[in-house]
Amino acid sequence: MNVLQAMLARRSCRDFTAEPVTEKEIEQLLLAANAAPVGMARFDAIALSVIQDPALLSGIEAAACAAAPEAANKHPLYHAPAGILVSVKQEEGRTGEMHRMSAACVMENILVEAAELGLGSVYLMGVMAALSQDAALCAAAKVPAGFVPVAMAAVGHSAAELEPHPATAERFACARV
Numbered sequence: 001m002n003v004l005q006a007m008l009a010r011r012s013c014r015d016f017t018a019e020p021v022t023e024k025e026i027e028q029l030l031l032a033a034n035a036a037p038v039g040m041a042r043f044d045a046i047a048l049s050v051i052q053d054p055a056l057l058s059g060i061e062a063a064a065c066a067a068a069p070e071a072a073n074k075h076p077l078y079h080a081p082a083g084i085l086v087s088v089k090q091e092e093g094r095t096g097e098m099h100r101m102s103a104a105c106v107m108e109n110i111l112v113e114a115a116e117l118g119l120g121s122v123y124l125m126g127v128m129a130a131l132s133q134d135a136a137l138c139a140a141a142k143v144p145a146g147f148v149p150v151a152m153a154a155v156g157h158s159a160a161e162l163e164p165h166p167a168t169a170e171r172f173a174c175a176r177v
Protein backbone atom coordinates (compact mmCIF):
# COMPACT_ATOMS: atom_id res chain seq x y z
CA MET A 1 0.00 0.00 0.00
CA ASN A 2 1.51 3.35 -0.98
CA VAL A 3 0.87 6.52 1.01
CA LEU A 4 -2.02 7.72 -1.16
CA GLN A 5 -3.66 4.29 -0.94
CA ALA A 6 -3.37 4.42 2.85
CA MET A 7 -4.89 7.92 2.89
CA LEU A 8 -7.80 6.73 0.79
CA ALA A 9 -8.25 3.61 2.95
CA ARG A 10 -8.38 5.69 6.14
CA ARG A 11 -12.00 6.06 7.16
CA SER A 12 -13.44 6.93 10.54
CA CYS A 13 -14.22 3.71 12.36
CA ARG A 14 -17.05 3.95 14.88
CA ASP A 15 -17.46 0.29 15.73
CA PHE A 16 -14.42 -1.50 17.13
CA THR A 17 -14.08 -5.16 18.06
CA ALA A 18 -12.53 -6.14 21.41
CA GLU A 19 -9.35 -7.38 19.70
CA PRO A 20 -6.42 -5.54 21.25
CA VAL A 21 -3.83 -3.56 19.35
CA THR A 22 -0.44 -5.27 19.52
CA GLU A 23 2.69 -3.67 20.95
CA LYS A 24 4.28 -3.87 17.50
CA GLU A 25 1.34 -1.95 16.02
CA ILE A 26 1.53 0.68 18.77
CA GLU A 27 5.24 1.08 18.03
CA GLN A 28 4.50 1.61 14.32
CA LEU A 29 1.84 4.20 15.16
CA LEU A 30 4.29 6.03 17.41
CA LEU A 31 6.93 6.02 14.67
CA ALA A 32 4.37 7.61 12.34
CA ALA A 33 3.35 10.15 14.99
CA ASN A 34 6.93 11.17 15.58
CA ALA A 35 7.52 11.71 11.85
CA ALA A 36 4.89 14.48 11.68
CA PRO A 37 5.74 18.04 10.74
CA VAL A 38 5.77 20.27 13.81
CA GLY A 39 5.53 24.06 13.73
CA MET A 40 8.87 25.77 14.42
CA ALA A 41 10.20 22.30 15.23
CA ARG A 42 8.69 22.71 18.72
CA PHE A 43 8.86 18.98 19.48
CA ASP A 44 8.85 19.91 23.17
CA ALA A 45 5.29 21.22 22.80
CA ILE A 46 3.75 17.85 21.92
CA ALA A 47 3.19 14.96 24.35
CA LEU A 48 1.61 11.61 23.61
CA SER A 49 -0.12 9.12 25.90
CA VAL A 50 -0.87 5.59 24.76
CA ILE A 51 -3.98 4.54 26.64
CA GLN A 52 -4.93 0.88 26.73
CA ASP A 53 -6.19 0.68 30.30
CA PRO A 54 -9.90 -0.20 29.90
CA ALA A 55 -10.77 1.59 33.15
CA LEU A 56 -9.17 4.82 31.95
CA LEU A 57 -10.82 4.57 28.52
CA SER A 58 -14.18 4.04 30.27
CA GLY A 59 -13.44 6.95 32.59
CA ILE A 60 -12.82 9.28 29.65
CA GLU A 61 -16.03 8.09 28.03
CA ALA A 62 -17.99 8.55 31.25
CA ALA A 63 -16.64 12.09 31.71
CA ALA A 64 -17.61 12.99 28.14
CA CYS A 65 -21.11 11.55 28.62
CA ALA A 66 -21.56 13.37 31.93
CA ALA A 67 -20.55 16.64 30.28
CA ALA A 68 -23.08 16.14 27.47
CA PRO A 69 -25.95 14.10 28.93
CA GLU A 70 -28.20 15.09 26.02
CA ALA A 71 -25.85 13.54 23.44
CA ALA A 72 -27.34 10.51 21.71
CA ASN A 73 -23.98 8.72 21.44
CA LYS A 74 -23.27 7.08 24.79
CA HIS A 75 -20.00 5.56 23.56
CA PRO A 76 -17.97 8.40 22.09
CA LEU A 77 -14.87 6.16 22.15
CA TYR A 78 -16.77 3.50 20.18
CA HIS A 79 -15.31 0.71 22.37
CA ALA A 80 -11.84 1.28 20.92
CA PRO A 81 -9.28 -0.86 22.78
CA ALA A 82 -6.58 1.79 22.46
CA GLY A 83 -6.21 5.51 22.14
CA ILE A 84 -3.24 7.72 21.43
CA LEU A 85 -3.85 10.99 23.18
CA VAL A 86 -2.12 14.08 21.79
CA SER A 87 -1.53 16.92 24.23
CA VAL A 88 0.03 20.32 23.58
CA LYS A 89 1.91 22.75 25.75
CA GLN A 90 -0.35 25.59 26.83
CA GLU A 91 1.03 28.76 25.31
CA GLU A 92 -0.74 31.98 24.47
CA GLY A 93 -1.70 33.36 21.09
CA ARG A 94 -0.42 32.19 17.76
CA THR A 95 2.16 29.86 19.25
CA GLY A 96 -0.54 27.98 21.13
CA GLU A 97 -2.59 27.84 17.94
CA MET A 98 0.43 26.49 16.08
CA HIS A 99 0.86 23.67 18.61
CA ARG A 100 -2.75 22.59 17.95
CA MET A 101 -2.05 22.55 14.22
CA SER A 102 1.04 20.45 14.84
CA ALA A 103 -1.12 18.09 16.91
CA ALA A 104 -3.46 17.66 13.92
CA CYS A 105 -0.48 16.66 11.77
CA VAL A 106 0.55 14.11 14.40
CA MET A 107 -3.00 12.80 14.42
CA GLU A 108 -3.17 12.39 10.66
CA ASN A 109 0.11 10.50 10.59
CA ILE A 110 -1.25 8.09 13.22
CA LEU A 111 -4.53 7.61 11.36
CA VAL A 112 -2.87 6.99 8.00
CA GLU A 113 -0.41 4.53 9.53
CA ALA A 114 -3.32 2.74 11.21
CA ALA A 115 -4.90 2.33 7.77
CA GLU A 116 -1.62 0.99 6.44
CA LEU A 117 -1.59 -1.58 9.26
CA GLY A 118 -5.18 -2.61 8.50
CA LEU A 119 -6.43 -1.06 11.74
CA GLY A 120 -9.54 1.04 12.18
CA SER A 121 -9.17 4.50 13.66
CA VAL A 122 -11.05 7.70 14.32
CA TYR A 123 -10.00 11.24 15.18
CA LEU A 124 -11.66 12.16 18.48
CA MET A 125 -12.01 15.76 19.47
CA GLY A 126 -15.48 15.67 21.01
CA VAL A 127 -14.30 14.05 24.23
CA MET A 128 -11.49 16.57 24.74
CA ALA A 129 -13.59 19.27 26.39
CA ALA A 130 -14.52 16.95 29.24
CA LEU A 131 -11.12 15.28 29.47
CA SER A 132 -9.15 18.53 29.52
CA GLN A 133 -11.23 19.76 32.48
CA ASP A 134 -10.73 16.58 34.50
CA ALA A 135 -7.44 16.80 36.39
CA ALA A 136 -7.68 13.23 37.71
CA LEU A 137 -8.17 11.76 34.24
CA CYS A 138 -5.35 13.91 32.82
CA ALA A 139 -3.09 12.71 35.61
CA ALA A 140 -4.09 9.09 34.97
CA ALA A 141 -3.29 9.61 31.28
CA LYS A 142 0.07 11.12 32.29
CA VAL A 143 -0.61 14.40 30.51
CA PRO A 144 2.40 16.49 31.58
CA ALA A 145 1.89 19.59 33.75
CA GLY A 146 1.29 22.65 31.59
CA PHE A 147 -0.12 20.57 28.73
CA VAL A 148 -3.71 20.19 27.57
CA PRO A 149 -5.09 17.20 25.63
CA VAL A 150 -6.44 18.28 22.24
CA ALA A 151 -7.17 15.09 20.29
CA MET A 152 -7.14 11.34 20.57
CA ALA A 153 -6.70 8.75 17.85
CA ALA A 154 -8.90 5.82 18.81
CA VAL A 155 -7.47 2.69 17.23
CA GLY A 156 -8.39 -0.95 17.03
CA HIS A 157 -9.96 -3.45 14.68
CA SER A 158 -13.01 -2.34 12.77
CA ALA A 159 -16.10 -4.48 13.23
CA ALA A 160 -17.11 -3.75 9.64
CA GLU A 161 -15.25 -3.30 6.41
CA LEU A 162 -15.06 0.41 5.63
CA GLU A 163 -15.28 1.66 2.06
CA PRO A 164 -12.14 3.51 1.02
CA HIS A 165 -12.57 7.07 -0.16
CA PRO A 166 -12.94 7.43 -3.90
CA ALA A 167 -9.90 9.10 -5.37
CA THR A 168 -11.17 12.57 -6.22
CA ALA A 169 -9.61 15.99 -6.52
CA GLU A 170 -13.01 17.68 -6.32
CA ARG A 171 -14.17 17.33 -2.73
CA PHE A 172 -12.80 20.69 -1.70
CA ALA A 173 -13.32 23.90 -3.59
CA CYS A 174 -10.03 24.57 -5.27
CA ALA A 175 -9.07 27.74 -7.06
CA ARG A 176 -6.27 27.67 -9.56
CA VAL A 177 -4.74 31.03 -10.18
Ligand SMILES: Cc1cc2nc3c(=O)[nH]c(=O)nc-3n(C[C@H](O)[C@H](O)[C@H](O)COP(=O)(O)O)c2cc1C
Pocket residue numbers: 010011012013014122123124125126127
Ligand atom coordinates in the same frame (compact mmCIF):
# COMPACT_ATOMS: atom_id res chain seq x y z
C1 LIG B 1 -10.65 17.88 13.92
C2 LIG B 1 -11.50 16.64 13.84
C3 LIG B 1 -12.31 16.31 14.91
C4 LIG B 1 -13.10 15.15 14.87
N1 LIG B 1 -13.79 14.77 15.99
C5 LIG B 1 -14.53 13.64 15.95
C6 LIG B 1 -15.19 13.18 17.12
O1 LIG B 1 -15.09 13.75 18.20
N2 LIG B 1 -15.93 12.05 17.03
C7 LIG B 1 -16.06 11.36 15.84
O2 LIG B 1 -16.75 10.36 15.83
N3 LIG B 1 -15.41 11.76 14.73
C8 LIG B 1 -14.66 12.87 14.74
N4 LIG B 1 -13.96 13.26 13.62
C9 LIG B 1 -14.04 12.46 12.39
C10 LIG B 1 -14.84 13.16 11.28
O3 LIG B 1 -16.21 13.18 11.61
C11 LIG B 1 -14.59 12.40 9.96
O4 LIG B 1 -13.22 12.50 9.64
C12 LIG B 1 -15.41 12.95 8.79
O5 LIG B 1 -16.77 12.70 9.00
C13 LIG B 1 -14.99 12.35 7.44
O6 LIG B 1 -15.10 10.93 7.45
P1 LIG B 1 -13.83 9.99 7.24
O7 LIG B 1 -12.92 10.18 8.42
O8 LIG B 1 -14.38 8.59 7.18
O9 LIG B 1 -13.13 10.41 5.98
C14 LIG B 1 -13.13 14.37 13.68
C15 LIG B 1 -12.30 14.71 12.61
C16 LIG B 1 -11.48 15.82 12.71
C17 LIG B 1 -10.54 16.13 11.55
